[in-house]
Amino acid sequence: MPASDIPQKIWPSAEIISDLAEVRKHAPLTHVLTNIVVTNWTANVLLAAGASPAMVIAEEEVADFATIASGMLINVGTINSFDAKSMKSAAIAAQKSGTPWVLDPVAVGALRYRTEIAKDLLQHKPTVIRGNASEILALAGAVGGGKGVDSTAASSDALPLAKELAISTGAVVAISGEVDYITDGKETIAVPGGHILMTKVTGVGCSLGALIASFLGIQKDPLRAAVSASAVFAIAGSRAAEKCSGTGSFAVAFLDELTNLGV
Amino acid sequence: MPASDIPQKIWPSAEIISDLAEVRKHAPLTHVLTNIVVTNWTANVLLAAGASPAMVIAEEEVADFATIASGMLINVGTINSFDAKSMKSAAIAAQKSGTPWVLDPVAVGALRYRTEIAKDLLQHKPTVIRGNASEILALAGAVGGGKGVDSTAASSDALPLAKELAISTGAVVAISGEVDYITDGKETIAVPGGHILMTKVTGVGCSLGALIASFLGIQKDPLRAAVSASAVFAIAGSRAAEKCSGTGSFAVAFLDELTNLGV
Amino acid sequence: MPASDIPQKIWPSAEIISDLAEVRKHAPLTHVLTNIVVTNWTANVLLAAGASPAMVIAEEEVADFATIASGMLINVGTINSFDAKSMKSAAIAAQKSGTPWVLDPVAVGALRYRTEIAKDLLQHKPTVIRGNASEILALAGAVGGGKGVDSTAASSDALPLAKELAISTGAVVAISGEVDYITDGKETIAVPGGHILMTKVTGVGCSLGALIASFLGIQKDPLRAAVSASAVFAIAGSRAAEKCSGTGSFAVAFLDELTNLGV
Known part of the structure; x- marks a missing residue:
């Protein structure tokens, strides 16, 4: 199926409007483990959309907090060895308690240390994986065994491997780009829209990962949750x-x- | 005394105008140990108000810096074990050197690790404790022995326990909410004003804690310093x-x- | 030569316009190791100017990333012992691989721990050293042996010692102030302009250090690169x-x- 034949969802679809209204109504507690560049921006994005962010990071606290949160994000953007331990504990706790969670494999492929960490986190069953085409290709390649990374890849180019990644991990995979593609391996939805300026402000993509985690707190279908959050961003x-x-x-x-x- | 009978202070009270003018004149060096979400925002708030912020956090540096600073904030929002050591050293140094300091017990009550840390920090005599009603109730409960936490508490509901906390610790207690209440256990001042949008931007409350620390650098009466900073925010x-x-x-x-x- | 006789460079000099155009064309990958207050702002400044920032900080990753980056910044603003190890590794890798890099000695002189770290980093041959007058005086004094620090120094007052620092280290030294002075010890260029508000937003100076690192990625003459970036800021x-x-x-x-x- 060529990319142009993939069904599209955009605002003001009734489903998206309903999901956003639910976020505003319930203010889902969203546990955000993210990089040091985008903490402030991400918190403000979630607050503007009506969610309730909390950036608990201590190894002593993350498991308890992942258990009580409605949704969680792990973003490896500026990961170090201490974050890695906290993120592992948080992922284990989320898996055990059924808290849906999003993995954002920032710069996976380009750097070996975080690539190994991201692969390991996959064992704890993220509900959604969100990245740009290069990151999704790299993660899929790392899992499948050594496929290449193209940092200039368009989001549609990553779709075949994204579907494989979705099937092998059980996660919905969301590829951000000029058009966003969200797939569970069988069904795929395209979310067009947005603007090139979204790539010129740091952390817009990172904060989309966090917002998907918020939407997972009120919408049990992860494909729909990721589509709705992406359409809100667009x-x-x-x-x-x-x-x-x-x-x-x-x-x-x-x-x-x-x-x-x-509103 | 019902909450409506508590004396109020608002801008443009002469005392508040005078205190802000002193901050602008002396640019008090404010040592800010805070969470990773709000560092940038807090620094910009202090600069806009005329203070001089510095976010020194290394265990090797905090004691020296707490000693030379005019005021200090400890905010446990994203505390980890390394921050905990630095904050302990900073609190000891501030107590020893007479640097006035503010404790912001973010999310105390909800998470045991930081609750223990906040209780321990109380031993080093914070000049002001600032939090929302839930945090103040939790901290008072933790100190007094197991009283409950109500995360939907109004600031006035926390006032009786806030007064007890003030008396038992010797600190002025500032409860942020739709109306702020500031008490030393005997005298209580209400600061109305502000806007609900202040809860929709991350770190507004956290930066008020920092600004109180700046005001402590130029105003020796901690009740008045906390009132003035709160009224400026409102x-x-x-x-x-x-x-x-x-x-x-x-x-x-x-x-x-x-x-x-x-100006 | 009195400060008023130093040759000036300002926008729209053809050289500056050309250098900025090169940054926009090549989007130099800039490895930024900086303080926790200014990460977000610095990334946004670099993106707005057309560069490509990345804030990799883990000890496991910094050497690899410093090697592939076009330019690098080390800013010790909120350094701790873990950052210190990463910064040392990054500086060694940059020196070895020929990646040009900028040292920003924030608050050196005021605090002994970071002063020792900054002195040690000098051994790995920064391409440019950027600071305010006090920091440059302190770093020059620390290297030369105990000269004083004047925190109220004007940028022109630091020029004689800045020239000595440039000659002893082989680095271009950029002093930020009401007028910026950039010197390699022989040639000196003044960059007037800017505005006092640049000192009232946190991290403006820090982000200039990062932008100089971006310009070093496309302009091999470090004096010119530092002048162009400073003029763009002004x-x-x-x-x-x-x-x-x-x-x-x-x-x-x-x-x-x-x-x-x-544009």
């Missing part, structure tokens, strides 16, 4: 781009659009 | 809310209002 | 100051001006 990004005059005002407008979407 | 928040169109522009407008307040 | 700061109403909107406008400069 429309907020498109609208913000119309109102801004550079990357600084784009980031501000993006949070404003998220604040007001569907 | 007016900046009210004014920013009138000019914004979402959480992104609220945060920007809040810093702008702080920049221009009383 | 013009973006001047223009942003005209459009803002406080520190919050200044930061937003600064990123917007960077986004649009020379």
